[in-house]
Amino acid sequence: MDRQPSPLWTHATTKLRNTGTWRSAMPEYRTSLSPCLGACPVNGRIAEWIGLLKSGDVKGAWLTLVDNNPFPAIAGRICHHPCEAVCNRQQMDGAVSICSLERHVGDIAMSEGWSLPEPEAVGKKSVAIVGGGPAGLSAAYQLRRLGIKVTLFEQHQQLGGLLRHGIPSYRLDKNIVDCEIGRIIDMGVEVELCAEVGDHHALQKLHDEFDAVYLATGASRPKALPVLDYSKSWVIDSAEFLTVTNAGEPCRLGQNLVVIGGGSAAMDVARTARRLGRSVKLISLEPEHLLPAQKAEVDEAIEEGVEFVTGAEMQSISKDGDSLILECMRIKFNPGEERGRFTIDPVPGSEFQLRADAIISSIGQDADISRWQSLLDNDGTVVNTDNLWQTSTKGIFAGGDVASMDRFVTQAVGMGKQAAAEIGRYLGQLPSGETGANTSQTGFSDINTHYFPPAAPNQQANLEVEDRLQNFNEVQLPLAEDKALAEASRCFSCGSCIYCDNCYLYCPDMAITKLQRGYEVISDYCKGCGLCVAECPTGSVVMLEDRQG
Numbered sequence: 001m002d003r004q005p006s007p008l009w010t011h012a013t014t015k016l017r018n019t020g021t022w023r024s025a026m027p028e029y030r031t032s033l034s035p036c037l038g039a040c041p042v043n044g045r046i047a048e049w050i051g052l053l054k055s056g057d058v059k060g061a062w063l064t065l066v067d068n069n070p071f072p073a074i075a076g077r078i079c080h081h082p083c084e085a086v087c088n089r090q091q092m093d094g095a096v097s098i099c100s101l102e103r104h105v106g107d108i109a110m111s112e113g114w115s116l117p118e119p120e121a122v123g124k125k126s127v128a129i130v131g132g133g134p135a136g137l138s139a140a141y142q143l144r145r146l147g148i149k150v151t152l153f154e155q156h157q158q159l160g161g162l163l164r165h166g167i168p169s170y171r172l173d174k175n176i177v178d179c180e181i182g183r184i185i186d187m188g189v190e191v192e193l194c195a196e197v198g199d200h201h202a203l204q205k206l207h208d209e210f211d212a213v214y215l216a217t218g219a220s221r222p223k224a225l226p227v228l229d230y231s232k233s234w235v236i237d238s239a240e241f242l243t244v245t246n247a248g249e250p251c252r253l254g255q256n257l258v259v260i261g262g263g264s265a266a267m268d269v270a271r272t273a274r275r276l277g278r279s280v281k282l283i284s285l286e287p288e289h290l291l292p293a294q295k296a297e298v299d300e301a302i303e304e305g306v307e308f309v310t311g312a313e314m315q316s317i318s319k320d321g322d323s324l325i326l327e328c329m330r331i332k333f334n335p336g337e338e339r340g341r342f343t344i345d346p347v348p349g350s351e352f353q354l355r356a357d358a359i360i361s362s363i364g365q366d367a368d369i370s371r372w373q374s375l376l377d378n379d380g381t382v383v384n385t386d387n388l389w390q391t392s393t394k395g396i397f398a399g400g401d402v403a404s405m406d407r408f409v410t411q412a413v414g415m416g417k418q419a420a421a422e423i424g425r426y427l428g429q430l431p432s433g434e435t436g437a438n439t440s441q442t443g444f445s446d447i448n449t450h451y452f453p454p455a456a457p458n459q460q461a462n463l464e465v466e467d468r469l470q471n472f473n474e475v476q477l478p479l480a481e482d483k484a485l486a487e488a489s490r491c492f493s494c495g496s497c498i499y500c501d502n503c504y505l506y507c508p509d510m511a512i513t514k515l516q517r518g519y520e521v522i523s524d525y526c527k528g529c530g531l532c533v534a535e536c537p538t539g540s541v542v543m544l545e546d547r548q549g
Helices: 035-039 046-054 058-066 072-078 098-112 134-145 174-185 200-209 238-246 264-275 295-303 409-426 481-488 502-506
Strands: 025-029 126-130 149-153 190-192 212-215 235-237 256-260 279-284 307-310 312-320 323-334 343-356 358-361 396-398 512-515 518-521 541-545
Touching (some): 046 058, 046 481, 058 072, 072 174, 126 200, 134 409, 212 409, 238 264, 256 343, 279 343, 295 307, 323 358
Parallel strands (some): 126 212, 149 190, 235 358
16 A cells, blocks of 8 residues: 655645735835925935935935935035924934935035036027026026026026025035036026016017026015115115125124014024124014024024024114114014914013114015016916916916025925926926826834934034134034934935845745845735734835735
8 A cells, every 4th residue: 555645744845835815915015205205395315315325325325316406515504404304213313414414415526526417418499597596596407407408597697596695604605506506507508697687578588589488586575674764774684784795795784783583584694793793683573482594593593692582573763872772562473374474462561672773674575576567477476377387478487486485495496396397398308297106105103113223313513603703614514424424324214125135034935036126025925914014124015905806
């Protein structure tokens, strides 16, 4: 009688046992949005470029950065970094210092003399860009990459807009501005300086001569306080003050100055005045915790001796000899649901006085849109555009401060990038917009933090206060190379695979196979246990309902 083979001993493989038929869910590899990417004004692939920096490929990191933003050294100094506010790592031991890392990469690119990638050859299509600030330069860069001929019209003698005339050197050295703008011009952008497009006739002429026009003239008209007489020698607007002082001209406003406002420009004015040896009081409607300026700017201003008078309003001015007497009152500030929609309530019996030699008003600026009013629809504050950044006149697009109340440099850069893509589609240089992209976002709960040891953030240091007030040298010091690499290693790489092999090694059914770049699930063997998802450090594997039946 023949013996039956034992069922416990076999030389066969488990390929015959299709255990995958038992599952109800199956893992899927996908690149999900990281919170930082979702918050980034230029839609920069932050986890990707930080990963390249972490691996030692600094140039690769820079090329990934400039794909969306040609100003990494600039943005790394002045961006309001909303990415850091939503960084998943802040729920563990502090957000990744993304802005500092961007500056690190941008500075290396400048020191190495790297050029932007060669653009497409100039084709037949042409675009006129009006305004050489962040939005206009960003659009010029992206349009040249598409092979479109770009001519940039700037009313001043130099390009840069706010970057050059509105931000002091202690925050942004002008050599950096020159370098990163120079790279864009070297791509073949034609530039017309001292070329103001001053009325609708001039704009119509450009519209007739070019295939498209992009307006990016910024916000150049200062808002005025009704109680101030701007014709007086002791009153000056912040934009004029910063333009003069950035150009190195002397300040002739006296010793004791009052700055009115609470935004970044007000901080720039107050801190500039301190470097010029003046005593400065800053009065704002907002209480300190609601000031529009970034907290770091406020903290540094306090360190530098700026005296803050917050939650207060100036009501009238009188003269006492050579001095000004400012009659003020405390107020209750009520922030509205939308920016700028606040209300205030006076606090009875809280009147007080301030003395000053001069007043610098810094309550914001509006776009000068009246010159094109007969050609472009507007709401009285900005030029109206559709969701493709096109104005009421076909072929004329607008962005930056002239089309939005968002007043951040990197938002202007992002708007320039978006408008360039829409202009490219309008001119037939780009296909229609992509659809069906994955919009899911990786949360902190999706990260396996066991693979990320605790590590405090590596923060940029500042110059000592006594050194700051002697000159206009940059206050924030760069991260040293070892600190930058340590900071890059703190990134969770949320939603992006780092090819660590965890899923491959931990799968109990050997249902995952390695590809040349990535992994694949073999559906015949996957039981849907989810161990690969649990052991993925970055949240780039997810379990989905299996619809095999």
